[in-house]
Amino acid sequence: MGVGGNFWGSLKPYARREDLDFLRNKRVAIDLSFWIVQQETALRNRARNPHIRLTFFRTINLFSKFGAYPLFVVDGLPSPLKARARIQRFFRGIDMENLIIAEGDDVVERNALFQKCVRECVELLQILGMPVLKAASEAEALCAQLNSEGHVDAVFTSDSDAFLYGAKCVIKCLHPNSKDPFECYHISDIEAGLGLKRMHLVAISLLVGNDHDMNGVPGIGIETALSFVRMFPEEDILNRLHEMGKGEFLLSLMDSKSPSSSSIPCSDENSLKKKSPHCSHCGHPGSKKAHLKVACEYCCVSGNENCSNKAVGFRCECPSCTKDRSSKAHKKQENWIRSICSKIYMKKDFPNDEIIKMYLGHNQEDLTGDKTPCLSWRSPDVETVIDFLGYHQHWDPSYVRQRILPMLSTIFLREMASNQTEGSLLHEQYEFNSIQRVKIRYGHPFYLVSWRRVGPAVGSVCSLVQNEQVTQQEEFMEEHEQNDLLDEADVPEIFVDDGCWFLLTDENMDLVQAAFPKKVDNFLQEKEMKEAKLRKRKSISIPGNSETPKSRSVQPSITEFYRSSKVFVHGESPDENPHQGNVEVLRKGKRKVLSPNLSKSVRRRLLFD
The missing domain is CATH 3.40.50.1010 (5'-nuclease)
Known part of the structure; x- marks a missing residue:
């Protein structure tokens, strides 16, 4: 569209x-x-x-x-031009010039x-x-x-x-x-x-x-x-289109190409327009016979004693060739413009002034003074929303309450940020409890806010927990829809602690800071204390060792696992080793198994000992 x-x-x-x-x-x-x-x-x-x-x-x-x-x-009501265009979509290929469109609301509805x-x-x-x-x-x-x-x-x-x-x-x-x-x-x-x-x-x-x-x-x-x-x-384009629609611009192009006494070229100009002969070997002005005797001035510049063979796609840059190319490009451009002007001239009633006026705002609405649009946002009527979606979508009330809660929490935080009121409750049922942690979602940080249910766990919260009772239609959509088409709101988490109901929602950090600055300050202080304790634990050395313990993430050297030569236990002589007769320690840490009668596990152990 x-x-x-x-x-x-x-x-x-x-x-x-x-x-x-x-x-x-x-x-x-x-x-x-x-x-x-x-x-x-x-x-x-x-x-x-x-x-x-x-x-x-x-x-x-x-x-x-x-x-x-x-x-x-x-x-609102579409213009007659758009009504005609809509009909054209249904009757493509049919001559629309003789199609009569009646006037009246029945046509434009x-x-x-x-x-x-x-x-x-x-x-x-x-x-x-x-x-x-x-x-x-x-x-x-x-x-x-x-x-x-x-x-x-x-x-x-x-x-x-x-x-x-x-x-x-x-x-x-x-x-x-x-x-x-x-x-x-x-x-x-x-x-x-x-x-x-x-x-x-x-x-x-x-x-x-x-x-x-x-x-x-x-x-x-x-x-x-x-x-x-x-x-x-920009200020001239629409006037030019009007001239092209009337054929005036095309006539001016044709008149500019017509010969006149003042535009008749002289003999010197004719001589300049004639392209001089070029060498077929190097491609520069002159004859090949002359260039075989003495290199041309263009090839001499590059340090060659003789003219070199022209490369593939060679373009001569002499004045006559440059002028010839410019003349051809200019002529091609004129032919292209003349072709477009001819197509525009063939279009009947071009351009349409009614369309131009429509786009340039001559038919726009007056939004000044008393006619300024009333742009005000109100809190939703939750119970009416539940009834409306229950009738049209067959959604369970608990499902609607759960999905609309992020909108209610945003409205509540905005009201608290603009007017700090003690004892205010979200949806008249939940109070701001605490900030659990910072949650990263799609690369953006949010506060995970905990809302505490005021009073016993009855009413809407109990019904809210029953959000698993989703209709078959909703289950089908969750399985088959793409995420970009789903557009579902974030679903609040629900948990119970010591007989109290809590809801967890993701909220904008700046909005929470403006609404509950003290809560945010306490959360940041606790977070800083936890990070300080963690850094202190990492800096503590192992008892009895003055060196800082190695990080588990560092991979030890392979020589710590596999020694390069045979090492005997203290007090053990080569004669006491039961495998001494089967293994010979060679220079540079190499080993050679002498007996094939040993099992595979023994040979592997001897190889890496």
Whole structure:
């Protein structure tokens, strides 16, 4: 979707892989239709309502694991141009010029089944407390406008035309189970790498096709379009396309090649244009017969007395050859430009001013003053979420409570960081107990936080322990889904100690520091004391030995195991050795077994003694 001709492939070299904290405490606008299409395509007929599943887990991950503030945008009524393009997808190969498209809401309304999926996801997001906006037309257009005007820090979509609408940072892919989960594209990198700005990108979309005009200009691909638009400055490219569409630019090229009295070359210029004869042996100007007598000036420079034979792929650098090559390259470039202009001129009604106005923001929404979007995040209604997912997904309440807990703990820590309140409880049931340890996950450190259940072990905690009662649908998904499509939130650990229930969750270290600074200080002091004791134990020497004991990780020399010569025990003479007659100690530590009657084990022992 977006710009045609594999436009994403041209941008791929300039993508960045951002780490886990890239979106922490940042706002991100999400094209909800992109999520729905992505999961429906990947898991169709393999899961119950995959769009609800993905929306639930990925929202919790973005909010808790990645620390972002997600904002969701849904599509409005598509433009008549996009409605026509959608029909073209279903009637490829049919002449669309004579196809009559009726005007009215019945034509521009989207697929009824897809709209049902959107409504269900919007209902879930509103229960989770996420803000949801509806665009006047395209969701990626509103996302890009929010990004360009500074309301959000990034856009989450796979539509490449978000750059044409003015987006500055686009997140195309999310790989949750990796060290650098975000695949990001920054407009600054694209401008520096490809030399293309926003007007250039609009021109490329007009040439290769887009969501509103699928065909583009026949015969022009993405590589040709990239090379062509770079020839013009940003402020001039669209005017040039208008001239080409009218044939004016092509006529100006043809007029520039027409002869005139002022451009008639003189005889001296004609003589310069004529290429001088070259030697077939060395390839330099002159005749072979003359070069056999005296080496040419080009070969003499290299110190040869005679002309050398020209190598494979030889190119003469004399003025006449250089000028001839330049003239041919210039003529080839003119023919290439003339060919593109001819193709553009053959395109009817090119360029479409309505598409240009749409991309350049003339139809964008007014987000100033009283019309500024309300971007507020609320705490989720847990019981309503349980009822909603129980009805649509048939999930057990304990399963939902366990999966939503990371989101609740993140909200609780943010509230504690902004307003320190004594006696506050997580979900009105758990209190912050302690920090167990530092946990490294995908190369990033987290605090493993222990939450203590207040009161007896009844109610939601008892039901939370019953998370093993997962439906057959969930077990099937856990066995067959890929990790990048699963997007499940981190599952809290549960344990019981002295009759008290505890939950363990992974939390961001900076967030825990801001919420409970005293707890973090105590944890760091205890950790430092443990490390100091460990260092002290390692520095203590073995009793009776002044030397520091050797580390077990050091491999001793092989000579400590296998001696190079026979050593007799003190007080033992060669005559007393029972094997003395069978083994002869030679010089340089060599041994020779004399008797083959000895067993294999004895011979091996004698060999290494």
